[in-house]
Amino acid sequence: MYELFILGELMTGEKHGYMLQDVLKNSVGLGRKISSGTLYPLLSRMTDAGWIHLRVEEETKGGRTRKIYGITEAGTERFVELMAAPFDSDWDIETQYTFRFKMVYFQYVTKEIRMECLNQYMRLLMKNLKTVSDFEYYLLANKPEPEKQRVQLLRVFDHRKRLAETEIQWIKEEIERVQAQKN
Structure with missing residues (x-):
């Protein structure tokens, strides 16, 4: 997921590590952060793989150097590969973040990939939605105890169903919008 984000951001132009970290922090929201201890080793691995290049720039304030990263041709190929890669079959927060990142960078891939x-x-x-609905049906049909917990679980599943239905409707509209676009 972070590789996709970094390559996608570098598709828009060169950036230094702190800027990548800041954009990521603002992209995923309050619940998720990427530490410098995760980001900079990843940038080094991506540089070693030839997907990004590093340019060192002298910084005038404080005399520190600044590392500027840019995408390479191999990085562009890797980016398209990641954009075309299927999601994991499990529904989890990583899948949701990956989808959001892919949506942000749709303009850099073909209509078919989108x-x-x-x-x-x-x-x-x-x-x-089917998994949630099936479990909701089980709770309604079998009425497991304790009742207070069952009732609250039903409230939680109602919430999850409504969120899923709203997201499904949005995706349907987005599919129609993208279908109407020219390549």
Whole structure:
């Protein structure tokens, strides 16, 4: 997921590590952060792999140097590969973040890749909705004890179903919008 984010951000132009860290922090929200201890080793591995290049720039304030990263041709190929890669079959927060990142960088890939991403995400949403609905049906049919917990679980599943239904509707509209676009 972080590789996709870094390569996607570098598709927009060169950036220094702190800027990448700041954009990521603001992209994923309050619940998720990437530490310098995670980001900079990843940038080093991506540089070693030839996906990004590093340019060292002298910084005038404080005499520190600044490392500026840019994407290479191999990095662009890797970016497209990651954008076209299928999601994991499990519905989890990583899948949701990956989808959000892919959406941000849709303008850098073909319509076919965008459509496959949206359709695959739709299938995951539908699978998730079915799982929630099946468990809700089980709770209603079998009425396990304690009742207070069952009632609250039903409230939680109602919330999850409504969120899924809203997201499914949005994805349907997005699929229609992308289908109407020219390549």
